[in-house]
Amino acid sequence: MPSLDDLKKRIKSVKSTQKITKAMKMVAAAKLRKAQENAERGRPYSQKMQNIIFNLTRSINNTDNAPKLLVGTGKDKTYLCLVLTADRGLCGGFNSNICKLAKINFKKILGDNKNLKIITVGTKGLDQIKREYGKYIIKKFSFKDKKQISFNEADLIGNEIINLFNQNEFDKCILFYNNFKNVITQIPQSHQIIPAENKISQSKDDQLNSYEFEPSEDEILEDLLPKNISTQIFKAFLENAASEQGSRMTAMDNATRNAGDLVDKLTINYNRSRQASITKELIEIISGAESL
């Protein structure tokens, strides 16, 4: 049985922890609103961009001459995995969920005897991945000092990827991030960006449009494809930022609640042992008086 003093100290420390988690929750909630807004406003742009690319892909008949960014190198030997995580912890399963999904994919890629290359964004993902897959990591980014990630950062990474692609460093590029569904649900997702994933169903073919291009088709594709990659990365960033705050908010909310429960339990314990000691003292006095 811990002494009264010990219990008192415990209660105090749990209470101060509760204060911290409560504050973190409120900060996360405030940031979440902004991040969520950004993510939701950014969605149409990336979606429409992807649409244009799809339409372009369909209108191309001769795949031999098409840019490699669009149709791929024709091989699938080397995979480049881009893992987007947060720079801060204390956000529940946010980082580990992405890493878990990424690791499952890594295993599959390596199991198929393919080469694996990893680029990590955010320090938390790096920490989790480097233990097992450290030797595959070729680059790491961290925007810890940036308050808000802008398009420039996404562009930076996009250009890096395109550079690597042009040097034939990899054949396929997959992006891992958390998709923000709502405050309590974030879904880890993998998204192939090179070559552009062709999700459209064939049934849409009837409304195939032959586009007029100005300037030429090649020039447009050449400009649009890198832009699309940066846009997709940026979208993943936005989704990730919103997910991180959402995840942190729920995690901190739970922590605050748990701390409250713990304080209640400890207080009962404390009162009980206080009562016991008083009773004990009383018995001692009474039995002392009786013996006189």
Added chain:
Amino acid sequence: MSDKVTIEIISPNGSIIKTEAKEVTIPSYEGEMGILKNHIPLITFLRPGIIKIKGDSEKIFFVEEGTVEFVNNNLLILTSSAKQISDMNKNLLNNLIKESEEKIQKDEMSDKERYLLSYKIQTLKNINP
């Protein structure tokens, strides 16, 4: 039957405008381009210039770059730099002009960039908010 096309301008930070209009003029990469209803499907780039939307009321935007897609009488403009002229003031304009002029003085740019930048300056100078 209406003779209008739907126009949507979207930036990475959200939708800027969605409206209907009779005619839209866009600064396509190879020259000004007017778009009316039933234009054939088109994909093109923008150079710095002015987008004019002629509907019930005329709206004018300044853009630096962007991608345009026209399908089924829907005009989609993806750009990260659209600004409505009525929201701009002299100070901002002058700053932009100065910035661009300083940039064009430097040598380290390709002909394409120089071409685009010179258009930007020219357009900015013609704007009178």
